[in-house]
Amino acid sequence: MFSLAMRSLRHRAPAFAASFLAMLLGATMIMAFASMLDTAGGAGVSSADEETLVTMASVVGGWGLILVLFAVASTLTLAVRQRAAEIALLKSVGATPAQVRRMILGETAVLALAAYALAIVPGLLGGRALLTLLQDTDQVTATVQHAFGPVALAMGFWVTFAASMGAALLTARRAVRMRVTESLLDAAAGPRRTSRKRIVGGIGFLLLATDLAVITATVMRGEGTEAMQTAGQTSIWASIGFALLGPVLVRRVAGLPAAPLARFGGGSGHLAVQNIRRRAHQLAGALAPIILFTGIGTGTLYMQQIDSAAIAAEGAVPNDMQKNIETLNLVVIGMIVLFAAIMLINTLVATTVHRRGEFGRQRLAGATPGQVYGMIALESAVLTVTGVLFGLVASLFTILPFNYARTGTAVPDVGPGTFLGIVAVAAALAMVTSLAATGRTLRTPAVQAVAV
Incomplete structure (x- = not known):
């Protein structure tokens, strides 16, 4: 099965690209931040x-770890689901569940090891850049030398490998439990129901976010900047919770404009509506990074704006700790923007390219390339609006409690400019990536696309 796994990786390189890039970027981030621990243990470093x-290393690296785990699990699940027909064929010719599981784990192990090896140099350069940022903002002495040693290398390896293999085990468990007929149906239209574990996980993260929001507004009230310790995490947990509930959101919320799209969207609108209804799980993969991008970015940026405005209103001069927190927040935003953007691009490209056969069948049935483009544009618009909506709700888990704890008022005195900028970037990424991947896919003749 390991030999089969290696051949599968070579034959299906595009399908595994999203998972590999998530592992690569995740390992780079983890090692860059973990190198701060190596640096802290160097000679001559003051307390x-x-x-x-x-x-x-602890705060930003910890949040980054959570995002990496979620991203690897999401992309790997997508890659395995796209091979449902292949797995069903293996079962039909006698492959046992244990053999299928070993194949999936073998593929994932190879990807994780390759991603880790290739991430060492970018992780080293990222760590140096991070230390330079801290030194340029006078938070670390200029004489401190960057160290990239055993802590960074060990954390990069174990986090990447453990996250990848854990995600592979979860994905393989579902794949091997399905019967051949179920696997073929899953390959054609995707799962009909959202698993109970996913729903419970999403609700659990939302309850955790609610708990932290209450703590921020009550226990942390009057504690000043210290309230960020609880408020900063809240939008992260809420965003992950909504992202886990993505298939439900696609079916229930994204399906609301179905009637207008079907009535006024012509052929493209009809196709978009059918895909939204039938491919909720596949579309939810693209919805998740939009929610993460919007929710965490909006929550953290506005939290920093509220804190800066409160400091100015108090007539105080920001101290070193406050500057440190501001830098932390900006680094978190930069990390999230980059990671969510790459995750969004990877997911959309992988999902769209995998639909080559579907596009071919639509064209053979009479759909024009323009109608296919229109369908993808409408799907992207619906996903963007849905993702931005729930990303905004997730950000309020941070903004409202923190503003109350910091200023004593319910509604923050901040403008919509930051949020609109985040929405514009999210919409541009989703639309441009989807249409570009569609254009690449449509270059394949319809008959050849159906045969692939």
Whole structure:
């Protein structure tokens, strides 16, 4: 089965590209931030510098770890589901569940090891850039030398490998439990129901976000900048919760404009409506990064704006700790923007390219390339609106409690400019990526696309 796994990787390289890039970027991020721990343990590092470096590695690296785990699990699940027909064929010719599981785990192990090896140099360069940022903002002494040693290498390996293999086990468990007929149906239209574990997980993250929001508004009220310790996490948990509930959101919320699209959208509108109804799980993969991008980015940026405005209203001069927190927030935003953007692009490309056969059948049935483009544009618009909507709701888990804890008022005195900028970037990424991938797919003749 390992030999089969290697041949499958070579034959289906595009299908595994999203998972590989998620692992690669995740390992790079983890090693870059973990190198701050190596640096903190170097000779001649003062206690103040050590505290700053450890805080940067722990806080930002911890949030990054959660996002990496979620991204790898999402992309790997998508890759395995796209091979449902292949797995069903293997079962029909006698492959046992254990053999299928070993194949999936073998593929994932190879990807994780390759991603880790290729991430070492970018992780080293990223760590140096992070230390330079801290030194340029006078948070770490200029004489501190960057170290990239055993902590960064070990954390990069174990986090990447453990996250990847854990995601593979979960994905393989579902794949091997399905009967051949179920696998073929899953390959054709995707799962009909959202699993109970996914729903429970999504609700659990939302309850955790609610708990932290209450703590921020009550226990942390009057604590000043310290309220960020609980408020900053809240939008992350809420965004992950809504992302896990993605298939439900696609079916229930994204399906609301179905009637107008079918009536006024012509052929493209009809095709878009059918895909939204039948491919909720596949479309939910693209919805998740939009929610993460919008929710975490909006929540963290507005939290920083509220804190800066409160400091100015108090007539105080920002101290070193406050500058450190501001830098942390900006680094988090940069990390999230990059990671969510790449995750969104990877997911949309993988999902769209996999629909080559579907596009071919539509064209053979009479759909024009323009109608296919229109269908993808409408789907992207619906997903973007849905993702932005729930991303905004997730950000309010941070914004409203923190504003109350910091200023004593319910509604923050901030403008919509930041949110509109985030929405514009999310919409541009979703639309441009989807249409570009569609154009690449449509270059394949319809008859050849159906045969692939």
